[in-house]
Amino acid sequence: MLFLKHKPINVLKPFLSLLGHISKDQTLQYILIMIDDMLQEDKSRVELFKPTKHSKKKTDSLWSPFLSLLNRPDGFITNMTSRIIAKLACWSKELMDGSDLNFYLTWLKDQLRQPNNEYIQSVARCLQMMPL
Secondary structure, rough: HOOOHHHHHHHHHHHHHOOOOOOHHHHHHHHHHHHHHHHHOOHHHHHHHHHHOOOOOOOOOOOHHHHOOOHOHHHHHHHHHHHHHHHHHHHHOOOOOOOHHHHHHHHHHHHHOOOOOOOOHHHHHHHOOOOO
């Protein structure tokens, strides 16, 4: 993780690029775990996810690379993604608003209503973290 301390954007860029191009669940799970670990290790790293640091698109939001992953059929992927989104929303200076916030809160609400959801505690934790 020494490289992460000196060139953090060079570590993050490939992860974010892979999120949109990888379809194999096991690989996505690994990438999401790595991103979650990076954030958990140092909360200030959320600022590295700002679009101006990794994207040429001005319309991208801090969480746009992750929101589409909430529609995946794999429960682990969707819930790890939800944890990452909650951390970005909680620890970033940028507020989640508009359609992104509505989409994410609706997804969380739907997960709470799902019978026998094995990730119910993770969903509840994400709701607790949201700065509303």
